Amino acid sequence: xxxxxxxxxxxxxxxxxxxxxxxxxxxxxxxxxxxxxxxxxxxxxxxxxxxxxxxxxxxxxxxxxxxxxxxxxxxxxxxxxxxxxxxxxxxxxxxxxxxxxxxxxxxxxxxxxxxxxxxxxxxxxxxxxxxxxxxxxxxxxxxxxxxxxxxxxxxxxxxxxxxxxxxxxxxxxxxxxxxxxxxxxxxxxxxxxxxxxxxxxxxxxxxxxxxxxxxxxxxxxxxxxxxxxxxxxxxxxxxxxxxxxxxxxxxxxxxxxxxxxxxxxxxxxxxxxxxxxxxxxxxxxxxxxxx
Amino acid sequence: xxxxxxxxxxxxxxxxxxxxxxxxxxxxxxxxxxxxxxxxxxxxxxxxxxxxxxxxxxxxxxxxxxxxxxxxxxxxxxxxxxxxxxxxxxxxxxxxxxxxxxxxxxxxxxxxxxxxxxxxxxxxxxxxxxxxxxxxxxxxxxxxxxxxxxxxxxxxxxxxxxxxxxxxxxxxxxxxxxxxxxxxxxxxxxxxxxxxxxxxxxxxxxxxxxxxxxxxxxxxxxxxxxxxxxxxxxxxxxxxxxxxxxxxxxxxxxxxxxxxxxxxxxxxxxxxxxxxxxxxxxxxxxxxxxxxxxxxxxxxxxxx
Numbered sequence: 262x263x264x265x266x267x268x269x270x271x272x273x274x275x276x277x278x279x280x281x282x283x284x285x286x287x288x289x290x291x292x293x294x295x296x297x298x299x300x301x302x303x304x305x306x307x308x309x310x311x312x313x314x315x316x317x318x319x320x321x322x323x324x325x326x327x328x329x330x331x332x333x334x335x336x337x338x339x340x341x342x343x344x345x346x347x348x349x350x351x352x353x354x355x356x357x358x359x360x361x362x363x364x365x366x367x368x369x370x371x372x373x374x375x376x377x378x379x380x381x382x383x384x385x386x387x388x389x390x391x392x393x394x395x396x397x398x399x400x401x402x403x404x405x406x407x408x409x410x411x412x413x414x415x416x417x418x419x420x421x422x423x424x425x426x427x428x429x430x431x432x433x434x435x436x437x438x439x440x441x442x443x444x445x446x447x448x449x450x451x452x453x454x455x456x457x458x459x460x461x462x463x464x465x466x467x468x469x470x471x472x473x474x475x476x477x478x479x480x481x482x483x484x485x486x487x488x489x490x491x492x493x494x495x496x497x498x499x500x501x502x503x504x505x506x507x508x509x510x511x512x513x514x515x516x517x518x519x520x521x522x523x524x525x526x527x528x529x530x531x532x533x534x535x536x537x538x539x540x541x542x543x544x545x546x547x548x549x550x551x552x
Numbered sequence: 553x554x555x556x557x558x559x560x561x562x563x564x565x566x567x568x569x570x571x572x573x574x575x576x577x578x579x580x581x582x583x584x585x586x587x588x589x590x591x592x593x594x595x596x597x598x599x600x601x602x603x604x605x606x607x608x609x610x611x612x613x614x615x616x617x618x619x620x621x622x623x624x625x626x627x628x629x630x631x632x633x634x635x636x637x638x639x640x641x642x643x644x645x646x647x648x649x650x651x652x653x654x655x656x657x658x659x660x661x662x663x664x665x666x667x668x669x670x671x672x673x674x675x676x677x678x679x680x681x682x683x684x685x686x687x688x689x690x691x692x693x694x695x696x697x698x699x700x701x702x703x704x705x706x707x708x709x710x711x712x713x714x715x716x717x718x719x720x721x722x723x724x725x726x727x728x729x730x731x732x733x734x735x736x737x738x739x740x741x742x743x744x745x746x747x748x749x750x751x752x753x754x755x756x757x758x759x760x761x762x763x764x765x766x767x768x769x770x771x772x773x774x775x776x777x778x779x780x781x782x783x784x785x786x787x788x789x790x791x792x793x794x795x796x797x798x799x800x801x802x803x804x805x806x807x808x809x810x811x812x813x814x815x816x817x818x819x820x821x822x823x824x825x826x827x828x829x830x831x832x833x834x835x836x837x838x839x840x841x842x843x844x845x846x847x848x849x850x851x852x853x854x855x856x
Contacts, residue, residue, distance in 0.1 A: 269668040271735075272703035276627060276656030284653040292641055378637035382698060385601055385631035385708075386654040387623040549603050 281388045285396025286403065293366050293404065302362050303407070306355070310412045313351055317343050317416060321423035343420060348436055349443070349512035351413050353505065356447045359405045363448075364472060367401045367455035369465030371545070376463070380548050390545050394538070397456055405448030413440045439511040446504045446530055453537035460544040476500065487519070494521040503529045553615050554579055555706055555738045556600065561609035563595050563762075570595040572762040573609070578740065582732045584749030584770070585742040586849055587759035593742045594634070596759065597708050600740075601631060613706065627655065630699030634710040634742075636691050640684035644670055644694050647683060648701050655702040662701070669697045674723065688715035696724065700731075707731065709741045713748055725751050746845045756845075758852040766852035774843045779817060784810045784837035785828055795827045810837060 293299050320343040374380055383393060414437050421429050455472050462468040483499020496502045496519040503526035509516055510523040556578035563571040570592050587593045598604045599611055602622025611618040613625035639647050645666050652662025670679045673693045678686070683694065692715055699707055712728065713721045729752050731737040743749055749756060750770060758766040766773065785792050789811070793803055796813060804812040815821065828835045 268734075269665070269672045269700070269703075272657070272661070272665060274657060274661050276702075277658070278656060281654060281656075284650070288650045288653075291646075373640075377640055378633065378635045379639060381603075381631070381633045381635075382637045382651070382695075383654065384603060385626060385629070385633075385699075386651065387626045387656065388654055389623065550598070 276387075281386075281392040282396035282399060285393065286400045289370065289397065289400040290403070293400070299362070299366060302358075302365060306358050306362070306408050306412075309351070309354060309358070310416075313347070313412075313416055314419065316341055316347070317420050318423060321420060324424055344432070345436055345439070345512045346514060348413050348417060348440060349508055349514055351416065352409055352440065352443050352447065353508065355409050355413075356501070356504070359408050359447055360451055360476070362404060362408060363401050363451045363455050364469050366404050367397070367452060368459050368469035368472065370397050370400070371456060371459040371541075372462055372465055372468055375460075375548055380545070384549050390542060390549065393545060394456075394541055398452055401452035401455065402448050405452060406444060409447055410440055410444035413444070436512075443504075443508045443511050446507050446527075450500060450504070450530055450533045450537070453534050453541065457537040457540040457544075460541050460548075493519045495519075497521055497525055497529055500530070500533060502526075554612075555614060556740065557610075557612045558596075558599075559610045561599060561606045561611050563592075563599055563604055563606050569762055571599065571606075574759070574762070574764055575609075576757055576764055576767060578738060578755075580736070580738045581755060582728070582739040582741060582753040584753035584756040585740055585759065586744075586746070586749060586756055588853060589744075591759045591853075592762040593759055594710065595762075597631075597710060597740070597742060600708060601629075602626065627702075628704055629706040629708060630702070630704035631708045632695045632699040632710060632712055634714065636688065636695075638683045638686065638691050638694050641682065643682055644675060644679045644686075644697070647694065648698055651698045652701045657702060665701050665703075666697075669700050672700070673697045673727065689717060689720045692716055692720075692724070696727070704737065706738045706740070709739060709743075711743055712741065713743070713745060721748075728752050746849060750845050758849055760853040766848065770845065773848045774845055777841050777843060779815050780841040781813050781815070781821070781824070782806065782810050782837065782839045782841055783813050783824060783835060785831075786834045786836050788831050788833045792828060792831045792833060795831055796824070799823060799827065812841070 320341055374383070384390075417433050417436050417440070421433060454475075455468070458468040458472045458475075459465065462471055480499050480501055483496050483502050486498065487493045487495040497506070502518050506516075506518045506521070506526040507523050507530065508514070509518065554577045556576070558574050558576050561571055561574045562569065574592075574596065585593050585596065595604065599606055599618065600613060602619035602625065605619050614628055616622075616625040618625060638644075639650075642650070645663065648666035648669060649659065649663045652665050653659055655662075657665065667676075667679070670676055673696055675690065675693050675697065678690060683691070686694065692712070696709075696712060699709070707728075709728065713724050716724055725748060728739055728741065732739050732752070739752070741749060741753060753770060755769050756767065756773065757764055793811060796803060796811075800816045800819065802814040806812050813824070815823075824838065825835055
């Protein structure tokens with residue numbers, strides 16, 4: 262007679278309700294941070310942030326205490342100036358990195374689930390399509406925020422810590438809100454676009470190439486069309502330019518992109534996001550039925 | 553309360569009707585879902601999972617109506633799909649822990665359960681390996697384990713022995729049987745392999761062209777045939793055989809040496825013993841031949 266019987270115990274715990282998407286987010290982040298290439302990409306992102314930290318530190322230290330003429334001259338160098346433009350530029354430059362990181366992290370997120378037939382496993386659990394889509398999207402949004410909103414807000418905090426006072430606070434109190442809104446404009450269409458592409462293509466490579474080609478084509482069209490029709494407002498069809506236009510308004514920057522009201526750009530970004538959500542939801546619904 | 557209840561369920565994919573007025577009830581035990589390809593077995597399972605909305609009729613699991621209360625129902629069921637379905641980049645422990653968390657278990661509980669269940673399905677040694685290195689049989693066990701991780705009351709198994717070697721197949725069937733007999737889990741097993749169903753299930757549903765064409769307990773469906781018997785006598789088999797032929801029986805010698813005897817409808821079976829006595833021998837083996845499950849199945853789908 263065996264000394265023990267191979268079995269498993271009954272589970273009598275009470276299952277937690279709701280927030281299934283958070284379980285997905287945690288799992289996806291765990292997988293991403295376990296990938297070496299992803300960590301390297303994040304390290305690359307730190308290089309730009311380090312430069313901005315250096316810029317703010319030098320500028321603030323000079324502003325507060327230095328009487329040295331050389332340092333005073335440094336304060337007048339445009340590149341070393343710290344104002345709302347600094348935080349806007351930081352996000353603008355980070356946006357390319359957000360695109361690359363999101364492409365790396367998200368292009369396989371859904372198509373790999375299709376390939377591995379995991380959709381029917383997931384949906385046999387108490388998980389809704391909304392949970393699934395929210396889980397994947399929030400993962401990419403968090404990754405995007407890690408490159409945009411979080412470090413940029415910390416830069417604002419650093420600026421206030423190094424140059425404390427009512428003056429700095431008055432100049433910067435609104436910037437975190439602008440950072441949040443502009444980051445959302447950068448990260449959301451990027452995340453949803455990559456996920457929609459991942460849902461529509463069978464391999465992560467194809468999904469990545471498709472997003473890249475669409476964005477490249479869109480930017481090219483956004484540059485060529487205004488020249489062809491001699492109307493700069495047609496630049497709005499370029500997603501990066503539309504995002505930039507919203508950014509200019511949020512950070513109270515002089516209008517450089519095109520003269521059309523920023524509301525149209527915001528509407529365009531919203532429509533892109535809505536289309537991606539629709540494509541994503543309908544593809545997953547089809548996969549659920551066909552699983 | 554019935555665990556599975558379907559009333560006149562109709563499902564169609566465009567113009568194609570996949571289920572036509574399916575009505576059945578599962579109270580417990582192990583039920584085999586049999587049917588040829590395209591009969592509607594997978595559609596039935598997907599309807600029970602709430603993936604597909606029925607065009608007409610009512611479906612419920614544990615009293616929860618589908619698909620409106622599918623989430624509550626899914627909390628109590630485990631599903632093992634037919635196709636290979638495992639996350640390649642993670643280990644089995646990580647995958648099962650994740651599945652447990654999706655059921656609403658705390659991470660520590662889910663991890664503990666993952667280890668237990670992996671040991672239970674015989675994957676204890678390979679649990680930390682990434683699943684992309686697993687063989688088909690191992691993936692099959694992982695699929696089974698993920699269905700068990702939250703201790704479900706109902707298991708929907710779609711071809712659970714696919715890709716398993718003979719030894720693995722027997723082990724898998726024994727595990728399923730043990731779940732039914734010792735743990736009281738209700739199993740709905742969809743399979744093409746009739747011996748698997750016969751080994752595990754006590755009831756079966758035969759589905760064909762979207763309709764349930766035969767249902768009932770396997771014991772009752774494989775009833776004894778009226779006029780067919782398997783007989784062995786101690787000695788003088790040839791003379792006994794001749795005497796039976798004279799009495800109007802049709803005989804055939806089986807590979808094990810026994811005689812397969814089909815008697816005329818009006819002949820009393822006691823005659824077999826009387827003839828044996830007259831031939832100065834004894835009947836050592838006398839068994840009425842039962843209908844085989846394969847015959848019942850073929851008959852049900854109209855191919856006999």
